[in-house]
């Protein structure tokens with residue numbers, strides 16, 4: 001998997017050389033390339049923004065540098081196998097399902113906007129050439145797309161076969177298909193007693209059926225308390 005990042009702050013992506021992602025890069029599982037969008041400007045100030053047409057606050061990212069960067073980094077021929085991700089506050093929700101879909105893709109280009117956003121023609125052009133995902137991390141405001149691109153990268157790459165040492169742990173996670181959309185149950189490890197707090201006895205019983213039931217009940221309880229949106233009536237009835 002090749003990952004490209006286009007940003008006026010390419011240094012954000014130095015972190016991708018750390019931890020498991022760094023190991024995956026070493027193992028050749030992922031190849032990471034960060035690019036400075038200003039390398040495709042031609043004025044003394046390396047300008048990437050301008051005032052919004054129609055007025056309004058802030059600045060908008062000019063289309064020209066993006067287009068020239070696309071030409072050089074991706075190419076000038078349409079190729080639907082290339083997935084271009086635009087993090088955006090007005091994007092579709094980024095979910096585990098989207099992460100799963102992207103984990104089987106060979107090439108992903110992250111376009112990290114700043115200011116008030118990117119000239120919409122950049123996204124329209126990208127849609128005419130490649131497979132585009134305009135996605136939002138959630139209902140809060142960031143200052144740009146870089147942090148979102150990092151989060152999306154981690155969610156996607158950890159699903160790439162061969163990346164995680166223990167693929168079974170992926171199957172038991174929240175939001176993964178096998179969990180009926182329930183939140184994960186509480187986790188415990190040794191010591192059994194810590195600052196007057198004990199591990200639930202059932203987990204020390206060795207009775208796998210009881211342990212499985214306790215975990216299921218806890219997942220249902222937590223999901224009903226914290227994420228009623230995940231418990232549709234059908235799921236509630238089943239539990």
Ligand SMILES: CN1CCN(Cc2ccc(Cn3ccc4ccc(-c5n[nH]c(N)c5C#N)cc43)cc2)CC1
Pocket residue numbers: 056057087088089091112113114115116117118135136137138139140141142143144145146148
């Ligand atoms: C006229 N007004 C109408 C309201 N907008 C709102 C607005 C637009 C951009 C920005 C800053 N920004 C620039 C690029 C960029 C990418 C992603 C995100 C982002 N924020 N939150 C998420 N979950 C994100 C993700 N993923 C933010 C970004 C902030 C606020 C301004 C203009």
